[in-house]
Amino acid sequence: MNILVCIKQVPDIEKIKVDSAKKVMIMDGVPNIVNQYDTYALETAVRIKDADPSTKVVVVTMGPAQTKDALKHCLSVGADKAYMVCDDTLTDSDTLATSYVLSAAAKAIEEREGQPFDLIFCGKQAADGDTGHVGPQLAEYLNYPQITAAMEVTVEGGKIKANCQSDDGINVISAQLPVVVTMSQTPYEPRYASVKTKMAANRAEIPVLTAADLGLDAAKAGQGGSPTKVVKTYVPERKKGGVKIEEETAEESVAKLVALLSDAGVI
Ligand SMILES: Cc1cc2nc3c(=O)[nH]c(=O)nc-3n(C[C@H](O)[C@H](O)[C@H](O)COP(=O)(O)OP(=O)(O)OC[C@H]3O[C@@H](n4cnc5c(N)ncnc54)[C@H](O)[C@@H]3O)c2cc1C
Numbered sequence: 379m380n381i382l383v384c385i386k387q388v389p390d391i392e393k394i395k396v397d398s399a400k401k402v403m404i405m406d407g408v409p410n411i412v413n414q415y416d417t418y419a420l421e422t423a424v425r426i427k428d429a430d431p432s433t434k435v436v437v438v439t440m441g442p443a444q445t446k447d448a449l450k451h452c453l454s455v456g457a458d459k460a461y462m463v464c465d466d467t468l469t470d471s472d473t474l475a476t477s478y479v480l481s482a483a484a485k486a487i488e489e490r491e492g493q494p495f496d497l498i499f500c501g502k503q504a505a506d507g508d509t510g511h512v513g514p515q516l517a518e519y520l521n522y523p524q525i526t527a528a529m530e531v532t533v534e535g536g537k538i539k540a541n542c543q544s545d546d547g548i549n550v551i552s553a554q555l556p557v558v559v560t561m562s563q564t565p566y567e568p569r570y571a572s573v574k575t576k577m578a579a580n581r582a583e584i585p586v587l588t589a590a591d592l593g594l595d596a597a598k599a600g601q602g603g604s605p606t607k608v609v610k611t612y613v614p615e616r617k618k619g620g621v622k623i624e625e626e627t628a629e630e631s632v633a634k635l636v637a638l639l640s641d642a643g644v645i
Contacts, residue, residue, distance in 0.1 A: 379496050380433070383438075383457065384499065385413065385438070386512075387410045388412075390409050394408050415501025418568060420435070420499070421455075422561055424456030426497075426531075436460070438463065438483050439463065440462075443464060445464070455569050475603040476512055477518075479594065480516050483592055486591060490585075496555040496556050498557070500512055520558065524558045524559070525551050529564055531559060538553055623638075
């Protein structure tokens with residue numbers, strides 16, 4: 379079994395403070411961490427390896443040079459190998475371009491490792507961008523089936539079965555491998571690194587893949603390959619306090635509500 383886990387380094391949002399006068403986030407000194415859902419994805423992959431030691435777990439990220447720290451953390455908690463995609467031409471990639479680059483990275487890593495991936499994990503969404511686009515788009519680029527918001531997975535006989543979060547409860551979904559799975563929160567916690575595994579991760583060589591290494595089509599990557607246009611960014615206005623209707627009886631409350639809505643021209 380060969381597993382790829384896509385991880386993103388994000389700011390630790392619990393440490394972000396807001397300057398309410400200037401209405402901006404204070405990002406200075408905020409540490410970067412591995413996106414939480416990606417830690418669940420990695421833990422799930424490492425548990426599959428615990429059950430079948432022939433499994434290999436590879437992690438990949440696309441980002442600036444400092445994302446190496448996130449990859450080292452992944453190596454310290456069970457990943458066997460890490461790759462970093464880093465190239466100035468990929469700056470300003472939106473989610474579509476990011477998914478394209480990751481699909482090319484998956485193929486390039488398969489070639490280098492001499493084995494195709496049976497399973498590709500992503501987190502269900504990133505704490506900063508928060509779109510949840512990348513996993514499904516990556517599946518489309520690779521032409522693989524996708525399972526989203528999985529909480530637990532089992533793999534057997536070339537098939538995966540996943541319990542997935544939904545508004546109505548839990549959907550049990552199965553698919554043939556290879557497949558892309560986006561992970562939600564798992565019932566188990568990601569493991570911690572030990573001093574020994576941290577030291578080994580620090581010594582590990584992390585290959586860097588450039589746009590040229592991946593043979594990227596420049597029209598699909600970086601700013602030029604990003605159809606998303608940010609039109610405006612703003613701090614949302616606080617909602618005004620509502621009106622509480624508490625008449626003697628339910629009928630009187632409904633009558634008052636109807637009168638208020640009618641006065642406001644809503645009905
Ligand atoms: C116009 C524009 C310009 C941008 N410019 C930049 C930029 O210069 N630098 C920059 O860092 N970001 C940039 N971004 C943000 C970047 O495109 C997104 O962060 C990225 O595409 C992921 O989207 P998301 O955060 O919504 O992830 P989601 O889709 O919510 O992430 C889901 C999962 O996909 C995987 N994933 C997401 N991103 C990566 C990644 N980079 N590597 C590996 N796995 C990943 C993770 O498993 C993650 O849990 C830009 C966005 C826009 C719209």
